[in-house]
Amino acid sequence: YCKTKHARGKLGSYEVQAIVDRAVKVVLEEDVQQIWLTSEDTGAYGRDIKSNLPSLMKAVVDALPEKAMLRVGMTNPPYILEHLEAMADILNHPQVFSFLHVPVQCGSDKVLDDMKREYTAADFSRICDYLYAHVPDLCIATDIICGFPTETEE
Numbered sequence: 001y002c003k004t005k006h007a008r009g010k011l012g013s014y015e016v017q018a019i020v021d022r023a024v025k026v027v028l029e030e031d032v033q034q035i036w037l038t039s040e041d042t043g044a045y046g047r048d049i050k051s052n053l054p055s056l057m058k059a060v061v062d063a064l065p066e067k068a069m070l071r072v073g074m075t076n077p078p079y080i081l082e083h084l085e086a087m088a089d090i091l092n093h094p095q096v097f098s099f100l101h102v103p104v105q106c107g108s109d110k111v112l113d114d115m116k117r118e119y120t121a122a123d124f125s126r127i128c129d130y131l132y133a134h135v136p137d138l139c140i141a142t143d144i145i146c147g148f149p150t151e152t153e154e
Helices: 003-010 016-030 052-061 077-081 084-091 109-113 121-134
Strands: 036-037 069-072 099-101 140-141
Touching: 016 036, 016 052, 036 052, 052 069, 052 084, 069 099, 077 084, 077 121, 084 121, 109 121, 121 140
Parallel strands: 036 069, 099 140
Antiparallel strands: none
C-alpha cells in the first residue's frame, strides 16, 4: 500500500514554459538525448495550473531538436482517463517513446476501494484497450500489490 502521497503532500506543477526551457537547455548544452518527464504522479500534471500532461508533452516535443526523445513517467488511471485521446496522439509522436507506466495495483475493485484508489479494474482495462488500439507498439508497465490486508484467495 503506497504511502508516498501522504508522505510528500499536495502535488504542485511547474509552469509549462519553465519545463520546456529546462528540457531544451539540457539537450542543447549537455547533449542529452532523452528527456524524462516524471513525478510522483505525472498524469496529475497541470491540475493546479489549468494545464494537463498531453499539453505539456506537446510543448516539450515541439521545442526539442529532432535528435531528442521524450519519455513520460507514471500516471495513475484517473488522470489518464481524462485525456485518453490526447495521450494516444502524443504517444504516436515520433519523438515520444511509446511507453506508459500505469499502475493497476490490484484486479479486485473491492481491494482497490480498500486501498483508497480512485479507479476500478475496468478503468485500467479501458485505458489499456484504448491505447493499444491507437498506439502501435505501445509498451505499458504496471504495478501489482500482492498481500494487501483485505485481499483473499478469490
